[in-house]
Amino acid sequence: xxxxxxxxxxxxxxxxxxxxxxxxxxxxxxxxxxxxxxxxxxxxxxxxxxxxxxxxxxxxxxxxxxxxxxxxxxxxxxxxxxxxxxxxxxxxxxxxxxxxxxxxxxxxxxxxxxxxxxxxxxxxxxxxxxxxxxxxxxxxxxxxxxxx
Amino acid sequence: xxxxxxxxxxxxxxxxxxxxxxxxxxxxxxxxxxxxxxxxxxxxxxxxxxxxxxxxxxxxxxxxxxxxxxxxxxxxxxxxxxxxxxxxxxxxxxxxxxxxxxxxxxxxxxxxxxxxxxxxxxxxxxxxxxxxxxxxxxxxxxxxxxxx
Numbered sequence: 001x002x003x004x005x006x007x008x009x010x011x012x013x014x015x016x017x018x019x020x021x022x023x024x025x026x027x028x029x030x031x032x033x034x035x036x037x038x039x040x041x042x043x044x045x046x047x048x049x050x051x052x053x054x055x056x057x058x059x060x061x062x063x064x065x066x067x068x069x070x071x072x073x074x075x076x077x078x079x080x081x082x083x084x085x086x087x088x089x090x091x092x093x094x095x096x097x098x099x100x101x102x103x104x105x106x107x108x109x110x111x112x113x114x115x116x117x118x119x120x121x122x123x124x125x126x127x128x129x130x131x132x133x134x135x136x137x138x139x140x141x142x143x144x145x146x147x148x
Numbered sequence: 149x150x151x152x153x154x155x156x157x158x159x160x161x162x163x164x165x166x167x168x169x170x171x172x173x174x175x176x177x178x179x180x181x182x183x184x185x186x187x188x189x190x191x192x193x194x195x196x197x198x199x200x201x202x203x204x205x206x207x208x209x210x211x212x213x214x215x216x217x218x219x220x221x222x223x224x225x226x227x228x229x230x231x232x233x234x235x236x237x238x239x240x241x242x243x244x245x246x247x248x249x250x251x252x253x254x255x256x257x258x259x260x261x262x263x264x265x266x267x268x269x270x271x272x273x274x275x276x277x278x279x280x281x282x283x284x285x286x287x288x289x290x291x292x293x294x295x296x
Contacts, residue, residue: 052209061200068296086234091294146239148216
């Protein structure tokens with residue numbers, strides 16, 4: 001298992017990139033247990049007008065086809081929403097590293113109930129990027145999580 | 149509410165297209181309550197080497213950004229997996245039309261528990277396309293649903 005803070009740094013880099021592009025600052029990455037990076041990505045709703053590109057789904061896409069996700073690690077700057085939690089459960093990830101879950105809890109309780117190990121690092125930069133973005137762009141954030 | 153069989157026909161057309169391309173025959177579409185088609189799509193794992201492109205997520209992407217999904221209808225040839233069920237729940241769809249759920253049940257019981265109306269049309273062509281594909285390509289199907 002790689003150092004959680006070290007792999008979260010890759011997801012944070014993606015979130016910063018998204019923010020610099022004018023997008024929602026959520027990043028994610030997928031690693032092998034030996035620390036090999038398979039793919040990373042970030043939310044691209046604003047940049048690509050693509051509502052399907054959440055941080056986790058973008059990282060999943062960029063990692064390409066994998067025969068099994070059982071021994072892989074998903075790391076994301078924010079607790080995964082139902083969409084991304086469903087991805088984690090369907091594809092059999094067993095380990096998820098979360099940057100923070102204060103601004104949004106998503107499906108982490110449900111993932112734990114289903115036997116998935118969640119490690120929440122409560123990282124201040126993740127929290128600050130999200131709260132700053134939401135304060136300035138509440139309508140984009142609500143759209144991203146399907147809140148009317 | 150548009151005629152369920154008529155809107156399922158659009159998803160079936162997408163599934164047939166996917167099959168003709170050599171892919172997994174699952175299609176989906178998103179409609180307004182007045183019958184306007186907003187977007188359709190199909191599984192593109194094989195065609196684009198894209199594990200994130202399930203029928204429902206491809207239709208969701210192609211429909212573009214929407215302010216609300218509450219009054220929209222998701223129609224899919226096969227019961228949505230956890231990934232796609234999570235999408236349906238997160239974005240607040242209230243109505244899902246399913247072509248068949250005999251080969252795969254996915255998250256439909258969970259969606260019903262969460263107040264989402266599911267109408268299962270048990271369509272013979274949907275069932276035949278899936279069973280035929282799975283018989284010939286069991287490893288691709290297992291990869292698509294994260295079965296080791």
